[in-house]
Amino acid sequence: MTMSYTLQYGQIWPYLPTLAAGALLSLQIAFLAFCGGLLIGTAGAAALTFGGSMIRRVVRAYVTFLTNTPQLVQIYFLYFALPDTGILLSSYAAVLIGMTLNAGAYLTDIQRAGFESVRASEMEAAQVLGFSRMQQIRFVVLPHVARVLFPPLSNQYILMTLGTSMAAIFGVEELTGRAFNINAQTFRSIEVFSVTAGFYVVITLAATTILGLIGRFAFRARMRLV
């Protein structure tokens, strides 16, 4: 019982600007969640490295719980369970907060590894050379940490860009959300979702190239450009 189906991309072309605007919203969500996650991650990694045993335990629990449960269910919880306590989040806010908290957990783990990669002997060498505490951070710790951390952070950013697609499930009109809408209007499913896939390939390739260039020239990190 095979059905003949001819691909008709013609019906999709008028929607390209709509999808492109959706892609911008995807990038926006990824960027905001990444920046928020980076703040949480830096604080978390600092707490794990320098904090007392109590704060370390709390941060560990946060990281372990959020990295071992699906982001989708975390956002479901924020979006559907919090209204019971009187906190009503818009779908955009729920997705953004969910992604930020989730990113914070992963970025804490990544950055802790970066903090630990600074060797004690490097710090001692800086002290012997008479560097002040600020100079040690500015000239020894930061360049080292940036070089080590930039590649895994870029990688996480790409994964997060792909992860924004689950915002569609909550009705946010980012790239995948708009694909769902256009699919409902035109019924050209394969065409819509393959063009959408193409958009994701383009925006992640652009991000890889830009981040690779920054990493190579600003931090001398070993990174691929494509």
Place this chain on the structure above:
Amino acid sequence: MLTRLVAELPEFFSYYNIVFLAKAALATFALSAVGSITGVLAGFALAVTRLTRSIWLAPLRWLTVLLTELFRRIPFLVTLMLVFFAFQLSGFDLPLFAVALIAVFLIASAYLAEIIRAGFESVHRNQWDAAAAMNFSMLETIRYVIVPQAWRIILPPAFGFFILFIKDTALASQIGVIELTYAGKVLNNKGFSAALVFGTLLVLYFLISYPLMRLGARLEASLAQPRHR
């Protein structure tokens, strides 16, 4: 709010609901385990294809690169929708579980091909030359020289991706596969409060994922040996 949750508890953890959730958890585990295992096999084939030198296999090599690069840049949800609609339009009447499994397989083979390739590359170039000098064929070199050294590098990140897929399969609920997240949506629609349902889901996912994560960490620690160069 808390009193309401407590009042719901006996009804929520009824025999039927517990069996329903347990079956759904099994589906989640099966989806990610079968997808990852088949993905390892396909990823291995892709990684080996990329190592070939023959000019006749060049188009195959380009195809491998294209597939691994493409599926790592498309969100799982979009891949899932593409597979779902492709099967719907082709007229094959596959069960939804199989459709989701194919999507997991596609994305798993792309990621695992990259992990396995990185593992192969971690083995020093001289080892290839030495094997060639002893007249080993490419497959013999991989079988007797490369894999025995590379698997320690490959296993920890491969295991990490398996755990990642357990969480990614939550998206399969969107095409109607009855796994953990879908079961949660059903129970929520039946009128159980969202905090109870999705809180339980988070705990169940954690119970599946956390022991595996610990196992992975132990594996990584026991496999990490000082490498002398």
